[in-house]
Amino acid sequence: MNRISDLNDLRLFAEVVEHGSFTAAARVLGVQTSKLSRRIRALEEELAVRLLNRTSRSLSLTETGRRFHQHCLALVAAAKAAKDIVDWTQSRPQxxxxxxxxxxxxxxxxxxxxxxxxxxxxxxxxxxxxxxxxxxxxxxxxxxxxxxxxxxxxxxxxxxxxLGLSIQILVASPEMAARHPAPTSIESVKEWPTLAMASASERFVWNLVDVEGRVTSWAHRPRLATDDLASLRVAALSGVGVAMLPRELVEADIQAGRLQHLLPGLATTPALxxxxxxxxxxxxxxxxxxxxxxxxxxxxxxxxx
Known part of the structure; x- marks a missing residue:
């Protein structure tokens, strides 16, 4: 079965037919007439069929060339439609x-x-x-x-x-805070029950940084550990324990008084x-x-x- 090695030749052939001569088509395409003629001749040789009748004054399609030209037009139209889709997609969010x-x-x-x-x-x-x-x-x-x-x-x-930064802060419900003296340092919170994200090692450590960059590590045994932040937030809201949660997750709760921000001078290192x-x-x-x-x-x- 004959194969077409370069589908661009089909477009070139369609241009020659549309403009009625190699010279006119070459002018529109911006290529040399001799080069265009060689490409069409190579296409005919590749297909082992004559597509054009050539004289010194005119070109005409053979019967095979006429039917071949119809498919070339369909291919050119399909290529244009494909490009239009890309252009349409690139024009605005869609x-x-x-x-x-x-x-x-x-x-x-x-x-x-x-x-x-x-x-x-x-x-x-x-x-x-x-x-x-x-x-x-x-x-x-x-x-x-x-x-x-x-x-x-x-x-x-x-x-x-x-995209942005995310830090985690210590929070507890007003009911939980009411059962303990107001915390002034990390040591004063270490007696509180805690909640934590799950750890494969089952070792739970919070690393907190103060405004001067000093790191404090707190090893604890949480009453609840899970990989679901929403469950930790619900447990904190329910007064089960103090939790370290993303500030953006609990900001609305803090503003509404549902949670209290403990030790505002401490937070985790910002995550990216x-x-x-x-x-x-x-x-x-x-x-x-x-x-x-x-x-x-x-x-x-x-x-x-």
Whole structure:
């Protein structure tokens, strides 16, 4: 079976037919007439068929050339339609964005940012995988995955964009605080019951930094340990114990008086909230604008504090 090694030759052939001569087609295409003629001759040789009747004054299609030309036109139209789709997608935010994000980060404000972005961009569909597992952006075909890590970030072949910072603070319910003297130092809180994120080693240590950069470590045995931040927040609200939770997750509770911020001079080292994605090249507006919205959203949250 004969194969066409260069599909561009079909477009060149269609241009020659449309303009009625090699000279006119070459002028439109910006190539030399002799080069264009050689390409069409090579196409005929590759197909082992004559497509054009050539005289010194005119060109005409053979019967095979006429039918071949119809398919060439269809191919050129399909190529244009494919390019139009890309141009349409690149013109403004639209299409589908596939992302992954840990559940705790979503509950800490990212879900609100994403919801606002979808509301403001009606032509964008966001497929969000809310999971605490480490998603593989390449294998799973994701546009990006959101992660949070203490600096420095690990080396990776993937592109990275920092979205914001996240710190954790000590909080307790007013009922819990009422059962203990007002804390003035970390030592005065060590007798309180605690709540913590799960640890594979079942060793629980909180590392807190004061305003002068001094680190205090607190080893404790929590009454409840889980990998679900929402459950920790509920337990803290219920007065089960003191918890160390992301500030953005509990800020509304603190403002409403449902939780109290203990020892405001202590917090964890800021963690980097960042997005990882396969490459920066060819990023469509829907993805780029969503990343921009996440950066702006974190800036807005940080300004409140």
């Amino acid at each position: 299409g589908t964005v596939r992302i992954s994000c840990p559940v705790g980060l979503l509950e800490s404000g990212i879900s609100t940012i994403i919801a606002r972005y979808v509301r403001d961009n009606p032509d964008v569909q966001v497929l969000l995988d809310a999971t605490n597992r480490r998603a593989d952006v390449v294998e799973e075909g994701l546009d990006f995955a959101i992660r949070v890590r203490l600096p420095p970030l690990e080396n990776t072949d993937l592109a990275v964009r920092q 909230v960042h997005a990882i994605f396969p490459t920066r090249r060819g990023m469509v507006p829907a993805v780029r604008h969503l990343l921009d919205a996440l950066v702006t959203g974190f800036e807005d949250m940080n300004r409140k504090w």
